[in-house]
Amino acid sequence: MGSQRSRPTRPLHVLHVLGSLGMGGAETWLVQVGRFLDPERIRLDVAVNNAMETPYTVALRERGWRVLACPSLENPISYAHGFRRLLDENGPYNVVHSHLQLFSGLVMRQAHLSGVPVRIAHARNSSDGKKLTPVRLAYRGVMRYWLARHATKLLAVSRSAALGAFGPKYGDEEHCRLLTAVDFTHFSRTIDRAGIRNKLAIPQRAKVVGHVGSFRKQKNHNFLLDVAKSVVERRADVVFLLVGDGPLRHSVEDRARNEGLAERVRFLGERDDVASLLLGAMDSFLFPSLYEGLPRVLVEAQAAGLPCTASSTIDKEAAAYPGAVSFLNLDTGPETWATEILKASDSPRDPNRGPAAIKAFTDRGFTPEANARVLTDLYEGALAS
Numbered sequence: 307m308g309s310q311r312s313r314p315t316r317p318l319h320v321l322h323v324l325g326s327l328g329m330g331g332a333e334t335w336l337v338q339v340g341r342f343l344d345p346e347r348i349r350l351d352v353a354v355n356n357a358m359e360t361p362y363t364v365a366l367r368e369r370g371w372r373v374l375a376c377p378s379l380e381n382p383i384s385y386a387h388g389f390r391r392l393l394d395e396n397g398p399y400n401v402v403h404s405h406l407q408l409f410s411g412l413v414m415r416q417a418h419l420s421g422v423p424v425r426i427a428h429a430r431n432s433s434d435g436k437k438l439t440p441v442r443l444a445y446r447g448v449m450r451y452w453l454a455r456h457a458t459k460l461l462a463v464s465r466s467a468a469l470g471a472f473g474p475k476y477g478d479e480e481h482c483r484l485l486t487a488v489d490f491t492h493f494s495r496t497i498d499r500a501g502i503r504n505k506l507a508i509p510q511r512a513k514v515v516g517h518v519g520s521f522r523k524q525k526n527h528n529f530l531l532d533v534a535k536s537v538v539e540r541r542a543d544v545v546f547l548l549v550g551d552g553p554l555r556h557s558v559e560d561r562a563r564n565e566g567l568a569e570r571v572r573f574l575g576e577r578d579d580v581a582s583l584l585l586g587a588m589d590s591f592l593f594p595s596l597y598e599g600l601p602r603v604l605v606e607a608q609a610a611g612l613p614c615t616a617s618s619t620i621d622k623e624a625a626a627y628p629g630a631v632s633f634l635n636l637d638t639g640p641e642t643w644a645t646e647i648l649k650a651s652d653s654p655r656d657p658n659r660g661p662a663a664i665k666a667f668t669d670r671g672f673t674p675e676a677n678a679r680v681l682t683d684l685y686e687g688a689l690a691s
Contacts, residue, residue, distance in 0.1 A: 317345065317346060317347055317348060317349040318347065318348050318349065318400040318401060318685050318686065318689060319349050319351070319397065319398065319399050319400050319401075320348055320349065320350050320351070320399065320400065320401040320402075320403060320685060321350075321351045321352070321353055321374075321393075321396075321397075321399045321401070321402045321403070322336055322350065322351070322352045322353070322403050322404075322405065323352075323353045323376075323389075323402065323403070323404040323405060323406060323410075323413050324336070324352060324353070324354050324405050324406070325354065325355055325356060325379065325405075325406060326354050326355070326356035326358065326360070327352065327354055327356075327358075327360045327362040327363045327366070327373065328356075328358075328360055328362070328520075329360070329361070329362065329576060329578075330520065331430060331463075331599070331601070331602045331603075332405040332428075332430050333362055334362075334602065335486065335487055335602070335674075335677075336352070336405075337362050337365060337366065338487060338488075338489045338674040339487055339674045339677045339678050339681065340366070340369065340371070340678075341674065341678075342674050342675050342677075342678035342679075343678050343681065343682065344682070345369075345370070347682060347686070348681075348682065348685065350371045351371060351372040351373075351374055351396060351399075352366060352371060352372070352373050352374065353374045353375075353376050353389070353392060354373065354374070354375065354376060355375070355376040355377060355378050355379050355385070357373075357375040361578065372396070374392055374396060376388055376389055376392060377389070379406070379409060382409075382412055385412065386412060386415075386416055389412075389413065389416045390416050390419065390420055393416070393417065393420040393422065394420065397420070397422075398421070398422075399417075399420075399422050400422070400423060400424060400685070400689055401422070401423075401424040401425075401426065401685050401688075401689070402414070402417040402422045402424070402425050402426070403426040403428060404417075404425075404426065404427050404428065405428045405430055407429060407430060407431055407434055407471055408434060408445070408446060408449040408450070408453075408471060409449065410427040410428070410429075410449075410453060410457070410471075411427070411448065411449030411450065411451070411452035411453040411456070411457075412449065412452060413427075414427055414452055414453055414456035414457045415452045415455075415456045417456070418456040423458075423688075423689060424458055424459070424685060424688040424689055425456060425457050425458045425459070426457065426458065426459045426460075426461060426684075427453055427457045427459075427460055427461070427471070427472075428461040428462065428463075428485070429460070429461070429462035429463065429467040429468055429470065429471035429472060429482075429599065430462075430463055430467060430471075430599045431467055431470060431471070431524075431597065431598065431599045432464070432466040432467050432469070432470035432597045432598060432599055432619075432621065433470050433596075433597040434470075435523060435524055435596070435597065450472065450473050450476075453471075453472060453476070454472075454475075454476060458688060459483075459684065459688060460472055460476060460481055460482040460483070461482065461483055461484070461485045462477070462482050462483075462484055462485070462599070463484065463485070463486040463599040463600040464484060464486070464599050464600035464621040464623045464624070465477070465478075465479075465484065465621060465623065466599070466621040467599035467600065467621070468482040468484070470597075470599075484623075485677055485680060485681075486600050486602070486672060486677070487671075487672055487673055487674045487676065487677040488602050488605045488606055488609065488667065488672055488673070488674075489673075489674055490609050490664045490667070490668065490673065492581035492582075493581055493584075493585065493606070493609040493610055493660060493664060494664075497582060497585040497586040498586065499585075499586040499587075501586075502582060502583070502586035502587050503586065503587055506547075506572070506574075506587060508545055508547075508572075508587065509543075509545075511543065512543050512544065512545050513541070513543055513544045513545070513589050513590075513648075513651040513652070514544075514545050514546075514547055514587055514588045514589050514590075514651075515534075515537070515544060515545070515546045515547070515588070515589070515590050515591070515592050515647055515651060516546075516547045516548075516549070516583065516584065516587065516588035516590070516591050516592065516607070516612070517530060517546070517547070517548050517549065517550075517591070517592050517593065518549040518550055518580055518583075518584075518603040518606075518607075519549075519550050519593070519595070519601075519603065520550050520551065520552035521550055521551060521552030521553065521554040521555035521558060522552050522553065522554060523554065523596070524595055524596050524597060524598075525550075525594075525595055525596075526594045526595055526596050526617070526636070527548070527554060527558045528558070528561070529594050529636065529640065530546075530548075530592060530594055531558065531561060531562060531565070531567065531571070532640035533592065533594070533640045533643045533644050533647060534546045534562075534567060534570065534571050535565060535567060535640070536640045536641050536643075536644035537644045537647055537648060538567065538570045540644065540648065541648065544570065544648070544651065545570055545571075545572065546570060546571040546572065546592075547572050547574060547583065547587060547588065548571065548572065548573050548574065549574045549575070549576075549577050549580060549583060550575070550576060551575050551576040555573065558573075559573055580603070580606065581606065581610070584606060584607055584609075584610035584612060585610045585611075588607075588610070588612055589612070589650075589651045589655075590612055590613045590614070590615065590647060590650040590651045590653075591604070591607035591612040591613070591614040591615070592614075592615055592616075592643075592647055593607075593614065593615070593616040593617065593620070594615075594616070594617045594636060594643065595616070595617055595619065595620060596617070596619060596636075597619050597620075598619070598620045598621070598624070599621070600621055600623055600624050601620065601624060604616055604620070604624050604631065605624065605626075605663075605667060605672065608625070608626045608630050608631065608659075608660070608663035608667075609660055609663050609664050609667070610660055611655065611656065611657070611659040611660030611661075611663070612659075613632070613650035613651075613653055613659075614630065614631045614632065614650075615631070615632045615634060615643065615646050615647055615650055616631050616632070616633055616634070617633070617634065617635070617636050618633040618634060618635045618636070619636070620633065626662070626663035626664075626666040626667055627662070627663070627666050630659075630663055630666075632646055632650065634646060
């Protein structure tokens, strides 16, 4: 009989490296998956370069996690020295798990130099949104070289994210495992749809098109406003709800006011009740991003049973099953998108759409519990080997 590999008897000391603890995809994933990690097997710290207090910061500290401050990403040399110091002062660490896209190359290098045995880079996006100048190409080449040389394991939320971060040589199934999760428990409860709409001052008979995302270039809010303008010119009963915050929010709000859309496009800011809004306030979901990894909010919208219209730049892995998302090319223009949005909003609400999506995603391992099991086996197995 072959011998069974025994897991380490002491808690592994793991450091997750993030840009911040805002309410983005990587941060939400970590908070949700972290609930299912056994503290007797894994002890977690989180390093961020934006130490602003957020609800997630509070939640993680209440679990006993340490939130550690890193230097800014804007100065790689300063970051490299500061990160090495953080590792030396707060370790020793068994695992460093970085979510900083290409910048993870520097994190992996510094972790290797500090003697961290397990070093994991986790790709979140299919692009960094930067123009390919000579300087950027050199940066990309160096970071990919360091990822290949210093990372012991590559993870990604989707195959397009793997290829975008690691390149064709390391982005395939053999070299990079896909790992992502969404907490579907919020989408199985009964919702007071009328009450939610009343709180938002939305007429009960209105058709509501929703979007959730940070106000950054990637999310393509200007194109979204073009679509909204086309829709409201055709129909008087459609309202757009935009959930999120970010550096471009004020400029998008100004444009909506200047183009007479203020009453038809509502800006709700960052919310902690996104599931309730998807379930109770919206009739369809619009997601025209320029690029993504595997957007968790698009998965959540399907779990809420919403017909979804999204840009064809998004990996088709984001659809629960064929037909769950209508993928459109951005080049077709806002009029085509408006037609699809009106069609989706007018479609009868199918009570089976949400449960079918949840089952499909759950069968693919898209749950925090399943991801926690994978991480535990990955951390312990990598260290043991």
